Amino acid sequence: MARILVIDDSRLACTAIRQALEKAGHEVTVANSAVKGLQIIEDLRPDCITSDVLMPGMDGRELLDSIRARGFRIPVVVITADIQETTRADCLRRGAHAVVGKPLKGQELFKAISSALTSAPDARVQSLTEDQLDALTEFVNVGVGRAAAALNDLVSHHVELSVPEVQVLALDGMAEALGGIANEPVSSVQMAFRGGLDGSAFLIFPQSSALKLVSLLTGDESPPEDLDSIRSGTLTEVGNILVNSVVGTLSNVLGRPLHYSLPVYAEEPVSGLLATQQAEERPLILLAKTRFVIHRMQIEGNLLLLFELKSFDSLLDAIDGATG
Numbered sequence: 001m002a003r004i005l006v007i008d009d010s011r012l013a014c015t016a017i018r019q020a021l022e023k024a025g026h027e028v029t030v031a032n033s034a035v036k037g038l039q040i041i042e043d044l045r046p047d048c049i050t051s052d053v054l055m056p057g058m059d060g061r062e063l064l065d066s067i068r069a070r071g072f073r074i075p076v077v078v079i080t081a082d083i084q085e086t087t088r089a090d091c092l093r094r095g096a097h098a099v100v101g102k103p104l105k106g107q108e109l110f111k112a113i114s115s116a117l118t119s120a121p122d123a124r125v126q127s128l129t130e131d132q133l134d135a136l137t138e139f140v141n142v143g144v145g146r147a148a149a150a151l152n153d154l155v156s157h158h159v160e161l162s163v164p165e166v167q168v169l170a171l172d173g174m175a176e177a178l179g180g181i182a183n184e185p186v187s188s189v190q191m192a193f194r195g196g197l198d199g200s201a202f203l204i205f206p207q208s209s210a211l212k213l214v215s216l217l218t219g220d221e222s223p224p225e226d227l228d229s230i231r232s233g234t235l236t237e238v239g240n241i242l243v244n245s246v247v248g249t250l251s252n253v254l255g256r257p258l259h260y261s262l263p264v265y266a267e268e269p270v271s272g273l274l275a276t277q278q279a280e281e282r283p284l285i286l287l288a289k290t291r292f293v294i295h296r297m298q299i300e301g302n303l304l305l306l307f308e309l310k311s312f313d314s315l316l317d318a319i320d321g322a323t324g
Contacts, residue, residue, distance in 0.1 A: 002026050002027070002046075002047040002048055002113075002117050003026070003027045003029070003044065003046045003047050003048075004021055004026050004027070004028050004029070004046055004047065004048045004049070004050065004113070005028075005029050005030075005031065005037060005040055005041065005044065005046040005048075005049045005050070006018055006021070006028055006029070006030045006031070006049075006050050007030075007031045007032075007033070007034060007036075007037035007049065007050065007051040007052065007055075007060075007063065008030075008032070008050075008051070008052040008055070008079070009032050009033060009052065009055045009056060010052070011032070013052065013079070013102070013104075014030045014032065016104060017050060017079065017104065017109070018030055020104070020106055020109060020110075021109075021113070024110060024113075026113075029044060029046065033055060033056070033057060033058070034051070034055055034057065034058035034059065034060065034062065034063040034066075035057060035058055037049070037051070037063065038063070038066060038067075038070075041067070041072060041074065042130065045072075045074070046074060047074070047117060048074065048075050048076075048077065048113060048116050048117055049067075049074055049075070049076045049077070050076070050077045050078075050079050050113075051063055051064075051076055051077075051078055051079070052078075052079060052080055053078060053080040053082055053087065053091065054080065054081070054082060060078060060080065060091070061090065061091065061094055063076075064076060064078075064091065064094035064095050064096055065094055065095075067095065068094070068095045068167075069167040069168070070133070070167070070168065071167070071168025071286070075097040075116035075117070076095065076096050076097055076116075077096070077097055077098050077099075077100060077109075077112045077113060077116050078091045078096045078098070078099045078100065079099075079100045079101075079102060079104065079109070080099065080100075080101065080102060081101070081102040083101040083102075087099075097112070097115070097116040098112040098115065098116065100112050131323070132316060132319045132320070133166055135319050135322065135323045136166050136286075136288070136315075136319055137163070137164050137166045137288075139249070139250055139253050139254065139319075139322070140164040140166060140246070140250070140288045140290065140305065141161075141163065141164050141290075142249055142253065143245060143246035143247070143248075143249030143250050143253075144161055144164060144246055144290045144292070144303060145161065146245045146246070146249050147241075147242040147243075147245035147246045147303065148161050148292060149245075150241050150242060150245050151238070151241075151242060151292070151294075154217065154238065154241070155213070155216055155217070155294060155297070155299075157294050157296050157297055158294070158295075158296070159292050159293070159294055160292065160293045160294075160295060161290060161291075161292050162290055162291040162292070163290070164288050164289065164290040165287075165288070165289045165290070166286070166287070166288045166289075167286070167287055168285070168286050168287075174271075174274055174285075174287070175271060177287060177289070178270055178289070178304075181204065181206075181270055181302060182269065182270050182271050183269045183270075183271055184206060184269060184270075185206075185207055185267065185268070185269060186204045186205060186206055186207060186210075186267070186268070186269065186270060187204075187205045187206075187207055187210035187235055187265075187266075187267050188202055188203060188204045188205070188239075188265070188266050188267075188268075188270070188273060189202070189203045189235060189236055189238070189239025189240070189243065189263050189264070189265055189266075190202050190203075190239075190263070190264045190266065190273060191239070191240070191243045191244075191247070191260050191261055191262075191263050191264070192260070192261040193247050193258045193259065193260050193261070194258065194259050194261075195251075195256060195257050195258040195259050196251070196254070196255075196256025196257055196258060196314055196318065197250075197251075197254070197256050197258060197307060197314055197315055197318070198307070198308045199285075199305060199306045199307040199308050200305075200306045201243045201246065201247055201303070201304065201305050201306075202270070202273060202302075202303070202304040202306075203238070203239040203242055203243055203301065203302075203303055204270060204301055204302045204303070204304065205235070205299075205300075205301040206300065206301075207267070209298070209299045209300050209301060210235060212297055212298060212299050213235070213238070213297075213299050214231045214234050214235060216297060216299075217234055217238070218230070218231070218234060232265045233265075235265060236263050236265045239263050239265070240263045242303070243260075243263070243303075244260070246303060246305065247260070247305070250305075253322055254315075254318035254319065254321070254322050255318060255321060255322065256314065256318050270304075285306050285307060285308060286306070286307040286315065287304065287305070287306055288304070288305040288307075289302060289303070289304050289305075290302070290303050
């Protein structure tokens, strides 16, 4: 027997699905909206979820995105009257385990549920609660604020920050989470950290912004397109200062001593930088991303923090300890 959450705004559909699943021996909980469904997921942690696509307010696609962003590794079977192939492909891309068309055929539903339950990830994989997500976002925000202050001291211009985005995701979903910066040529500085938490931090600049920042710091008004050793050294030092500001703050707030690797400078797309991460078998990572802009100089960049799955338990314990 499995605990299954049925999410559908149609009372008729909920009743039909619930009766079919209960007849098969499952324990069924029903939610008539995606928002209520998310609340139940937080409390119940069901073994499987079924969801409609077309619902008022948050629809099924947005629900899939929210489930994935919050790190829940619960298989979702989408049940929908929209049987277009584009809809099916979109739902699968967003993380649905299977898509079943309406009107329901019992055997098709049971087959999809059975497959979803069989393929459910190991129970050791954890997710962030709302409180943990809020706390970690605030901790990252404090660290990024200190990094912005350090950058302000270097360039003597105001640095505007975006609110950090924190989410748990599979490595194969990284490109989607990073959006346009994933495959753009960038100048970056990477530093790995080990200790109470394991992961990597990346300071990333579009190459045009990197050139402007180097010009500002070195006094060279027209740097060449190919950054020489002096210029790459300048960005490496900037990365060293900013990454240490963020990761050092997290280390202090969470009470986890960390050791840093030497900063590594690179000029390649972020997807290439993450290739070594993807080569290792870690199904989940926690990504914290924030953007900063120096409007007066038309300089922008991104800071990424990646926490590895093997330190996930330690991270959650640290967050709970810091907020308890």
